[in-house]
Amino acid sequence: MKPAMSVEIGSLKLRNPVMTASGTFGYGEEFSQYVDLEKIGAFVTKGLSLKPRAGNPTPRIVETPGGMLNAIGLQNVGIDAFIQKKVPFLRSVNTPAIANFFGYTPDEYAELASRLDAIPEVAALEVNISCPNVKQGGIVFGTDPNCAASVVAACRAATKKTLIVKLSPNVTDIVEMAQACEAAGADALSVINTLTGMAIDLERRRPVLANITGGLSGPAIKPIALRMVWQVAKAVKVPVIGIGGIMSATDALEFMLAGATAVQVGTASFVNPAAAQEIAEGMEAWLAERNVADIKSLIGALEG
Amino acid sequence: MKPAMSVEIGSLKLRNPVMTASGTFGYGEEFSQYVDLEKIGAFVTKGLSLKPRAGNPTPRIVETPGGMLNAIGLQNVGIDAFIQKKVPFLRSVNTPAIANFFGYTPDEYAELASRLDAIPEVAALEVNISCPNVKQGGIVFGTDPNCAASVVAACRAATKKTLIVKLSPNVTDIVEMAQACEAAGADALSVINTLTGMAIDLERRRPVLANITGGLSGPAIKPIALRMVWQVAKAVKVPVIGIGGIMSATDALEFMLAGATAVQVGTASFVNPAAAQEIAEGMEAWLAERNVADIKSLIGALEG
Amino acid sequence: MQFKAMILDNAEVSPGYWRMRMTAPAEMLEAKPGQFVMVRVNPSIDPLIRRPFGVFDVGTLQPAFTGAAPQPYLEILYRVVGKGTGMLSTLHANDILDILGPLGTGFENGPAGEEKLIVGGGVGLAPLYLLAKELVKDSPVRLFAGGRTKDDVLCITEFERLGVECYTATEDGSLGECGLVTKVLEQRLDATGNKGQIFACGPHGMLKAVAGIGAKRSVKTQVSLEGYMACGMGACLGCVCQGTEHSAENPDYRCVCTEGPVFEAAELKWEGN
Amino acid sequence: MQFKAMILDNAEVSPGYWRMRMTAPAEMLEAKPGQFVMVRVNPSIDPLIRRPFGVFDVGTLQPAFTGAAPQPYLEILYRVVGKGTGMLSTLHANDILDILGPLGTGFENGPAGEEKLIVGGGVGLAPLYLLAKELVKDSPVRLFAGGRTKDDVLCITEFERLGVECYTATEDGSLGECGLVTKVLEQRLDATGNKGQIFACGPHGMLKAVAGIGAKRSVKTQVSLEGYMACGMGACLGCVCQGTEHSAENPDYRCVCTEGPVFEAAELKWEGN
C-alpha cells in the first residue's frame, strides 16, 4: 500500500512534506541536474530584497564541528532580476516555489510581499525576519515579538498567498515569537533559521568569516531545532515547518513527530545534492514498511 | 623559553587557564587515575544543592551529531554529604576546587553560598543560574536579567570568595545578562552552560530522554559559545571563562583570543579523560613554539 | 587505564555479530569477568561518545618460532546495532583504537563446588565467557543461551570447550528449545531443587525474568546491566539504575558504570529500571 | 553528475602530497582541464562539507589478458593540509567515495601553434597536467613549476613525458632556480618578446603576481582560483570572488564554482580577492 504523503501548509498543497530551505538550493535550477524537482514537496528560493544586494566579503563560509557557519550577507539578485531571470524556470517546474524575502523596514517587507503576490509562479511567501530593523537602531525583527508582529502584519495586508514566517532561534522564548507572528496573520511558521556563531583562525588571530559572526546550520543544530519545533507546535494552531540539520528520512520523521507538518532540508543539499528527494523517498518507504497509511498521522504524534 | 601560563580569576590564581566543567568531572577524584590534577588550573565540582537530589529518571543521556544531550536533573549528594565525603579529597590535591551550586529561590542560593564560603577547601564559587525560580512560577533565573541579578546579589552578600556566575546561552541577549550579573557583584562569568535541545526515538515515537528535553554540549555548540564569549568579553570588565565544545588546545586558545581569561573543558573529558591535562600541555607547547612569553597576551587578542 | 590498542583480528562470527581481538597492556589480564571497556571508535567527532563493551576474553599470544615477545590481548564480542558498532565492523587488523578499562565491578564467583548457572541472551553472552573460564576452575558450570534465532546464539563451541554444559533456546525454535531460555533455566532449577546460583546478562526483559526466578526460588542471582554511558567512571551520572529502596524522596540511584554493571538482582528495583 | 567511485590506488608521491586514482563513469572522460570534483570524504558528519579537488587526470584502464571491460578512471593530486585531506590519505584501494563532477568552467585552450606557458605553484600543478595533455596536441608547451622546496614540485617527469619543456624554481634553491617561479616565467617572456599565453594555478600570491605580469606585458592570462566552497554548483554563494568592476554599490561577485574556477586574470579585481 502506497502511503498518502501529501500535506497542506495554509492553502498550499504539497505532494510530500519535503521542501528545500532558502539559501541552500539557489533558485531551484542549480539542482535540477541532481534532483527530480517533481519528487519534492516544494522549494524555497534564496532570500530576496527589493534591490540587488552584494552580500558580505569572503570568506563567507566555514565548516564547524557537525555544521557550518555562513555569512553570505543575503547576496541576491533583487526582485526585478528575480522576475526577469528566475521566474521563467519556476514556471517550467510542476512543483510549488516559495519565495523567501526580507527587508529593513516593515514598509520594505510589505512592498516585497505585494510584488511577490503578483507573481503567479510564486506559490507562497516565506518572510525571513532575522534581519536588523534599520528604523529601530538595528534590533533584529525576529528577536522582538512586537517588531516581528509589525512585519508580519504589514506582509499579511499585502498578500493573499500563503504567508510563512521564518523564526530566528536566537531568542529566549521562541513560543512568544511564534504566538506573536500567528496573531499577526502568519499562515505557517518555519522553525528554525540559523543560530549565530563564530569561528576563529588561531594562527592568523582573526575571525574566519569576514563578517566575524555567521549563521550556524547543519546536523549540529538539530537537537535545538527539534526542541523549538516541539515547543512551537504545541503552542500555535498554524502548521509548523521543521528546519535544522535534517540529513535523513529519519531526521525528517522525527521533526514530524515533534509537530512539524512539513520540513525543509538545508545544509544537507550541499553534502548530498540529491538529499531532499532521497529524504522524501525514504520517508515514504519508512511508512510503507510500517503500514502507516497517511503521513499526516505522524504530525505531533510524539508520545509522552 | 617556558611561557608564563598563569591567569587570575578574581582573587583566584590558576597555574594555567584550563579548568574542568561542572558535572563532567565528578568531584575530581573520579578522574585522578587518568589526569594529573596538579597539571590543570582548577576543577569545578558537580552542581550542589542544599538537600541531596535524586535527579531525573533514565535515559538521561543521548548522543547527537557532534554533541550530546544530558538531563541528569542535577542529581547530587547535597551540601552535607559534600562536606563529609568529598571535601577530604579536595584537601589532598594542590589544585583549586571550585564549587558549582544552584537553588530554587534566591534564599536557597544565599544559604549555599554562605555554607560554601565556610569551607576552606573550596577555592571559589560558581553559581549555576540555569534553574527554574520556584517563587516566580518557574521562569529560569538565567534568562531574566533582574532575576539573575537578585540571585547574584544574594550570593555576593553571603561570600567573600571569588564568585563566578555561569550564564545560560538560551537567551536573546547574553550581553544584557552578563552586565546584570556583573553589576550585581559577580567576580567572573562562565560562558556558556548547555543549550536546550531534544532527541526523538522514531521507532518508539517518544523523546529519547525521560525528561523530554536536555542540555546540549560538545563540539556542536562551540561556534555559539565562541560568539557569546566574544560578545560578553567586549561588554564586561570582569574575566570571562570560556566553555562549550572545547576538545583541543587549539579550541581553548581560540576562546582566549575571543576574550576568555580561562576555559573549562566539559564533554571532552568523557571522550578522553585526559583531555584537560592534554589541552593545558598543548597550549603551553603552542605558545613555546611561537615564542609567546605569556598566555595573558592572547586574552582578547583577536584582530579585527 | 587508558591505552591504544592495535586490532589483531575483526571477524563476523554470526550474521551481525563480530569478534575483535586487539593488543592490550599486561594489566588487562587482571580484568574481572563482567568488567567492561569504553572504546573510542575513531578520533573524529562522529561518533563522539565512547561505546561500552564487555570483556569477552583476555589472554596472551605466544608467538611460535619467532623471537617476538608474548603479546597480551583483549577480545570483545559485539553486535552491529548502530553507527558506532557499524564503524567498528569496518576496521581492519593494524587499525588503532583508544580504550579505557577495565572498568566497573564484575561478578563475584561464589563458593567453589557449587553449581553455577550462567544465563545469556544474544550478545549478552559477551561478558559471560570470561566468567565461565573462571568458574570452571572450581565449579560445575551450565550455560543457558537464548536468542531470537540460531544466529543470535553465539560461541557455544567455545563454552563447550571449557567443559561447560550448554543449553540453548530460540524464540523461533531454529536452535535448541523453542521459547525463552528462562524456561530451560527453570527446568534445571526444578530438577536440582533450586541449587547453585545464577549469573545473567542480556536484554532487560530477560534479566527481569531471571531476577524474578531468582527471587521466587531464593537463588542468589547476579545480573549485568546496560545503561546509556558517557564517561564510564562515575562522573556523568548518565548510566544510573534504581536500587530497591529508590523513591523520589529517598533517591537510591546506583552508577551502572562503577557500582555495576554487575549487581545482585535483589538490590535492584525492577519496575523502575 | 554524482557517482560512487572505488579507489584503485592512493599513494604519497612526495612528502605530504598524494595521488589518488579511482573508478569513474565514462562521462568523466569529457572533463575539461581546469574543472574540478567535490569529494565527500566519508559518510559521517566529520568532515561534513565536501572538499574540492582539480581533475588531475582521466583515462581508461585497458585490463591486459583478462576479459574485463575497460574501466574509465579519475585521478586527483592532493596535499594533506587538514582534516579532510588527512582522512583521504588513510583510505585504501577498494574504499568507496562519493563524487560530484566534473564541475565548473575550465581553461580555454587558445589558438593552435601559439606558445602555451603553464605556471604552477605547489599543488596548483594538479589541474595543469590534464591541461598540458590537451595543449601539447597542437602547441608548444612550457611548464614553470614552483614550490618552497623540491618536495613541493610535483610530477615533473609526467609533464616531461608529454613533451612539455619544464622549468623549476624553489624558494630554498633545492631544485631548479632559487627564487620565485614568476622570475623564470618573465625570463621566458623577455626572450620571446611576450609571445603566447599564460595558464596559472597556485597560491593566491603567485596568481596575483602572474596576473600582474600578464597585464603589464599584455599577455593573455587565465588563472584557476580557489574559494571556500560548500555546494560547488552556484547555490550557496560561499565561494565568490570579485570582478574588476566590483564595488559595494555595484556588486560584481562571480561564483568560483560555476563561472570559475578558471577566469581571465583581467576580469578580476586583484586587491579585493
Ligand SMILES: Cc1cc2nc3c(=O)[nH]c(=O)nc-3n(C[C@H](O)[C@H](O)[C@H](O)COP(=O)(O)OP(=O)(O)OC[C@H]3O[C@@H](n4cnc5c(N)ncnc54)[C@H](O)[C@@H]3O)c2cc1C
Ligand atoms: C556495560 C555495558 C557493556 C556492554 N557490552 C556489550 C558487548 O559486549 N557487546 C555488545 O555488542 N554490546 C554491548 N553493550 C551495548 C553496546 O554498548 C551498544 O550496543 C553500543 O554502544 C551501540 O553503539 P552504536 O553506535 O552502534 O549504536 P547507536 O547508533 O548509538 O544506537 C543504536 C542503539 O543502541 C542503543 N545504545 C547506544 N549506545 C548505548 C549504550 N551506551 N548502552 C546501551 N545502549 C546503547 C541506542 O539506544 C540505540 O537504540 C554494552 C553496554 C554496556 C552499558
Ligand SMILES: Cc1cc2nc3c(=O)[nH]c(=O)nc-3n(C[C@H](O)[C@H](O)[C@H](O)COP(=O)(O)OP(=O)(O)OC[C@H]3O[C@@H](n4cnc5c(N)ncnc54)[C@H](O)[C@@H]3O)c2cc1C
Ligand atoms: C576549485 C578548487 C580546486 C582545488 N583543487 C585542489 C587540488 O587539486 N589539490 C589539492 O590538494 N587541493 C585543492 N584545492 C584545495 C582543497 O580543496 C583544500 O586544501 C581542502 O579542501 C582542505 O581540506 P581539509 O579538510 O584537509 O582542510 P581543513 O581542515 O578544512 O582546513 C585546512 C586549511 O585548508 C583551507 N581550506 C579548507 N577547505 C578549503 C576550500 N574548500 N578551499 C580552499 N581552502 C580550503 C582552510 O581554510 C584551512 O586553512 C582546491 C580548492 C578549490 C576551491
Ligand SMILES: Cc1cc2nc3c(=O)[nH]c(=O)nc-3n(C[C@H](O)[C@H](O)[C@H](O)COP(=O)(O)O)c2cc1C
Ligand atoms: C549558505 C546558506 C544561506 C542561507 N540563506 C538563507 C536565506 O537567504 N534566507 C533564509 O531565510 N534562510 C537562509 N538560510 C538558512 C536555511 O534556510 C536554514 O534555515 C538553516 O540552514 C537551517 O537548516 P539546515 O541545518 O538544514 O541547513 C541559509 C543557510 C545557509 C547554510
Ligand SMILES: Cc1cc2nc3c(=O)[nH]c(=O)nc-3n(C[C@H](O)[C@H](O)[C@H](O)COP(=O)(O)O)c2cc1C
Ligand atoms: C553530563 C553533564 C552534566 C552537567 N552538569 C552541570 C552542573 O551540574 N552544573 C553546571 O553548571 N553545568 C553542568 N553541565 C554543563 C557543563 O559544565 C558545560 O557548561 C557544558 O557541558 C558545555 O561545555 P562542553 O561543551 O565542554 O561540555 C553539565 C554538562 C554535562 C554534559
Ligand code: FES
Ligand atoms: S557512565 Fe558516566 S556515571 Fe556511569
Ligand code: FES
Ligand atoms: S560553492 Fe556554493 S556557490 Fe560556489
